[in-house]
Amino acid sequence: MTLDASASSADTGAPRPRLAFGRHLDWNWLGVVPFFLFAFLFLIGPVLYLVVGAFQNAQGQFTFANILELGSPNMVASFSLTIRLSLLSAAMGAIAGLLLGQAVILGGLPPWVRNAFTTFSGVASNFAGVPLAFAFIATLGRLGLVTVLLRDLFGINLYASGFNLFSFFGVSLVYLYFQLPLMFLIIAPALDGLKQEWREAAEILGASRSQYWQMIGLPVLLPTILGCFLLLFANAFGTLATVYALMGSGFDVVPIVLFQQIRGNVLYNPNLGYALALGMVVIMGVSNTLYLILRKRAERWQK
Amino acid sequence: MKKRFPLVAILTALFAASFFIVPLIATFYFSLKMVRGELGFAAYASVFGSAAFLQTISYSTVASLIAIVIGAVIIVPTAYWVRLKVPHLRPVVEFISLLPLIVPPVVLVFGYIRLFGSSSWLPLTTTATGTDILLVIGYVVLSMPYMFRAVDNGMAAIDIATLTEAAESLGASRLRTIALVIFPNVRAAIISGAFLTFSISLGEFVLASLLNRPAFGPYLVQLGQDRAYEPAALAIMAFGFTWACMALMQLFATRKPGQRWLPRLTKPAAQRTTP
């Protein structure tokens, strides 16, 4: 019945009789039904299924056991590793991206430099996954070109001096390859939003360059920087292909643990997998929501 | 704040540029060294000579293209309808379209496997075709944020509501309005979103691997474990591919409706500007 109504009122495009308004019938929402149906079936439904499953035991009874299980030492270690890795790579990306943005956008360099970095960043921020891992292995792996060159030309043995690409720090360095350009891209509008007049107004009121940055520039940018940091954090937290291709299945970040669990039931309890998924969604959700809130706040300032 | 020589800025830019470029140069150089003692494209030849490469890449290409079409069919009418008739639903639709950014692919596919498994009311994962469909749907979902953003921006740029009213006041039916007025004007935006979708899904690993599909992403990982030089060659090609997709996306995203592909050779008649 509803489908018939949608066909006659929405899809044919025939002018609707005024009566419809008189009876306060509004069939317009039917036009978005396919979208909602699709989203519910293939996005919300599957996630809800996992969320519900996280609070059930194998017999389908309600329980908090799976959530509590997340507090077990290896789960905690896994979340801790992922969060630390994400924090480090987000911090590196945020700081480096901010410095690069400051240099390229406000540093008095010719416009083509900025354009080149913007174009490149658009590509590099999307160049994640398996090929990125390959590129770094070819560069900084044990037989990587830079490793070999440093050894043969300058006598610097990277791996002997403590560097290892296949380590916590190595992974975050690889992440930097997409985090830095992402930061550059999302901080650029905020740097553009720093008005020339603010600097001049501060200056004519007696402020030095560093006083301007300390009292106006950085405080104005702060919500944006924090928001971008959270976005980078979530970006790193959800990364799987890159780290899997680089480290294999033994590196226990949460996405890999979940990946392994789905593949071969490494975890004894499948419902624990649901809890793991829930944990990921919650962390990603919270950081993305905070990002949106901070962005709103920053936009309010930059009108 | 006198203008001075931007030494710090130049050093920062150079440092960043080398961080970006050195891995590419190193990888490229590495990929040329397959044959001991000489530089050549042997690794590339080896990649293209492999049947598995050709099979997986064609599989992934087809899957991505279907995902693009389905994505466009779902997103474009929705974005249009939301702008035109149900603007109060806009926050909801926008929120849903952004959800895939907070649901990691590994979680999404986990849900698929459980919800559409053998005991499900819709047991898609029990047949190869069903799993293929699920993979394509997964790509549609993953690309939804970008597709919606691209199409919605495209529609924002042309004031869809007024155009529709104008077309209807001239007597066009709604279908004709969509076909003759709306679609041609947002075509560039759709194609722009399509290229982004393409670049995301062609080398996608997690969904393909967990759904056990013979796609390009799992092939890449396998190759990385078995070989040394071919992965480097593939990384370079992947970078080139991403670059091409982004360039085409940018081209379509910034293209104005009705703009020519090539600059005119003759000067157009001077346009009258309103004061």
Next chain:
Amino acid sequence: MTFLSISNAVKTFGSNTVVKGFDLAVDKGEFVSFLGPSGCGKTTVLRMIAGFERPTSGRIMIDGRDVTDIAPNKRRIGMVFQAYALFPNMNVAGNIGFGLKIAGMGRAEIDARVQEMLDLIGLSHLAERFPYEMSGGQQQRVALARALAPKPQVLLLDEPLSALDAKIRVSLRSEIREIQRRLGITTVFVTHDQEEAMSISDRIVVMNGGRADQIGTPSEIYNRPTTRFVANFVGTLNTFDVTVVDPGRGHVSLEDQALMLHASPLSAKAGETLSIALRPEALRLGRCDTHEATLPARIEDVHFMGSIIRLRVMMAGVSVSLDTFNRPDMPTPLPGSMIEVSLSGKQAIVLRG
């Protein structure tokens, strides 16, 4: 006595000379406006006074001190920008107190001075508001207070009213003038709006192509423009070609009617043609004893503007504007009707060049 002086200032950007030898002496407490079309160099001169642009050549002195090579943050100047430029991360009190804080003033002292400034602009109740929570007019008043708080020697206003609505523009401009008078602060005001410049200034500098065309009081600028540019830029002008009869006495004729010009002797010889201009309000509707010439005219168009009515009339072969006061007891003139218009040579401006 001269407080702020700019002597022979030149500013070149690349191959483009924006300011071409600018001289000005401003007295203490004087309110001077720079008036001119965009690109005339008025903002560049202002920015040179502020120190944001360094003159290519020439000197700038404030209170006997050469500030040409002094950084903006050491000049003790207050400045108000077109787009308010309030610091978005600080509330009203924070913005007003910024300069005082930089100067190292104590907390209590700052609070007292901020309160004083808030009272001055009448926004005491908004001290805690943030810029994005206020209207443009309120923001610009805060910007004024912020500029005045550190007691600057000179106040610079860079088109401070152009971003505001028409009504607020008028009320804020008298407020600015009143505050300026009360504090007796030397002020330079940049605008492209001639009415604004007329109503607010002690003196106006009309700028054109990087030079000062004329410097004078509003009435001098309006009634005795020295160049054709100034005459055209400031107010509406009706131009007539007249024939010189007796250059020594300033006697000319228009359509066989004699006119005695103010500016005699004339540079043109007898029999030659001369351009004179008359403001719309210098033309009188009907016959008048104080005006020596009366010409027939035909009304082409009528614009009712409230207290005055502006008529577009055809007389002596040219289409001219004529202002007459609105009188409620009289019928409004109708287009197409024939009238008589009186004019007097004393009110005419003789145009040169």
